[in-house]
Amino acid sequence: MRAVPIDKVRAGMQVSRAVYGASGETLLAAGVTLTPRYIQRLQELGVLALYIHDEEVGDLEINDVVSEKTRLQALKITKEAMDNIRLNPDLELAKVNSVVNDIVEELLSNKDIIVNLVDIRAMNDYTFGHSVNVAILSLITGIAMGYEREKLCKLGTGALFHDIGNTLLPENVLNQDRPLTGEEENLYQRHTVLGFEVLRKLENFSLSVAHVALQHHERYDGTGYPRQLQKGAINEFARIVAVTDLYDKLTSGWGGQPRCLPFQALELIIANREKFFHPDVVENFMNTVAVFPIGTLIMLNTQEKGVVVQTYKEYPTRPRVRVLADSGGKRMVPPYELDLALNPNCCIVRILDEGN
Ligand SMILES: [Fe+2]
Structure with missing residues (x-):
C-alpha cells in the first residue's frame, strides 16, 4: 500500500x-x-x-502511535466537549482525563515512537482531528523532553483544548479557504483569550493548562499574540503546542494553503527555531515525526525508484527502502531492499507522486 x-x-x-x-x-x-x-x-x-493498495509496492505495515480505538475515543470526547461548550460551559473532565491517560499510557509503552501515518482525515471536521493530532504530537515531544506521567497528562489536556476558543468564533472566520482579511484576523486571534476564559472558570481545571489556550500563538521572539510574550515568559506547555499546532496545520493544508510534506514542514520549523520557537522544543520535536513516512514513493540519487518501508529515529533522512524500478525505469523482479542508514553513498533526492 x-x-x-x-x-x-x-x-x-x-x-x-x-x-x-x-x-x-x-x-x-x-x-x-x-x-x-x-x-x-x-x-x-x-x-x-x-x-x-499497490501491487508493485506490496504490503507494508504502518502502525499508528496510538491504537485506533483510543484515537477515535479521543476524537469523540473532544467533539462532544467542544460542541457542548457554547451551551453549557462545563467539561466532563473525568472522561477527558481518562482518554488523555490512555494516550499517555499507550505512548509510554511504545518504545520507539515515530509518527509514520500520513493524514487521511476529513478536513470538514478539522478542529477535532487537529486537536487530537496536536495532543499526540505534543505528548511524544513531552516524552522526549523527559516529562513524567502527571506532567504529560497536563500537557495532553492543554493540547487537546488549545483551540477551544474557536468554537466561540463566528463560523465564517474559521471556514475560509483564502487568507483572512485584517478584520477577520483580529477576530480569529481572539480565540486565544476566549478559550482561556472558558477553561479557567472550570472547576478542577489547572490554570497552567488553561494557559495553553491563551499562549499557543505567542512566539519565542515576542512577535506572537495576544500578549507578545517572549522566551521563558511563555507557558512551558504552550511552547510545545506552538510547534505541534503549526506542524499539523502545514501538513494538512490549513487555511487554503498548499499541503506541505512532512520534510517541508520540518524544514520550516527548524528554520524558525529561536525566532518563533523555543530551541529545546524544536530539538525534541524533530525526531517525533518521520521525515519520509512509510509508504512514500521516492527517487534515489542512483535514479532508482522505491518505497519507504521502515524508518529510524536516529537516522531520519535515511530510511529502509524497497527498490521497485532500476535507473532506466524497468521494474525489479523481485524488488530488493536497501538500508540507507548502512549505505552512505545512497540518498533520497526526490519524492514521487506528490506533484512536487
Ligand atoms: Fe490556535
Whole structure:
C-alpha cells in the first residue's frame, strides 16, 4: 500500500486503510474499490489523502502511535466537549482525563515512537482531528523532553483544548479557504483569550493548562499574540503546542494553503527555531515525526525508484527502502531492499507522486 493525495486518486484503486469521520463513523471501509462517486464524496468531505493498495509496492505495515480505538475515543470526547461548550460551559473532565491517560499510557509503552501515518482525515471536521493530532504530537515531544506521567497528562489536556476558543468564533472566520482579511484576523486571534476564559472558570481545571489556550500563538521572539510574550515568559506547555499546532496545520493544508510534506514542514520549523520557537522544543520535536513516512514513493540519487518501508529515529533522512524500478525505469523482479542508514553513498533526492 501507499499514500496517495486525493487529487491523484483514480477510480478502480482499492482502499487499504479505512477513513473515519470526527465522530468515529466509517466514511470509507478498507477493501472498497473507488468509483467516481466515492472520489467526489471524499473530496466534498475534505479528505486529504488515501492509502491505496499497490501491487508493485506490496504490503507494508504502518502502525499508528496510538491504537485506533483510543484515537477515535479521543476524537469523540473532544467533539462532544467542544460542541457542548457554547451551551453549557462545563467539561466532563473525568472522561477527558481518562482518554488523555490512555494516550499517555499507550505512548509510554511504545518504545520507539515515530509518527509514520500520513493524514487521511476529513478536513470538514478539522478542529477535532487537529486537536487530537496536536495532543499526540505534543505528548511524544513531552516524552522526549523527559516529562513524567502527571506532567504529560497536563500537557495532553492543554493540547487537546488549545483551540477551544474557536468554537466561540463566528463560523465564517474559521471556514475560509483564502487568507483572512485584517478584520477577520483580529477576530480569529481572539480565540486565544476566549478559550482561556472558558477553561479557567472550570472547576478542577489547572490554570497552567488553561494557559495553553491563551499562549499557543505567542512566539519565542515576542512577535506572537495576544500578549507578545517572549522566551521563558511563555507557558512551558504552550511552547510545545506552538510547534505541534503549526506542524499539523502545514501538513494538512490549513487555511487554503498548499499541503506541505512532512520534510517541508520540518524544514520550516527548524528554520524558525529561536525566532518563533523555543530551541529545546524544536530539538525534541524533530525526531517525533518521520521525515519520509512509510509508504512514500521516492527517487534515489542512483535514479532508482522505491518505497519507504521502515524508518529510524536516529537516522531520519535515511530510511529502509524497497527498490521497485532500476535507473532506466524497468521494474525489479523481485524488488530488493536497501538500508540507507548502512549505505552512505545512497540518498533520497526526490519524492514521487506528490506533484512536487
Ligand atoms: Fe490556535
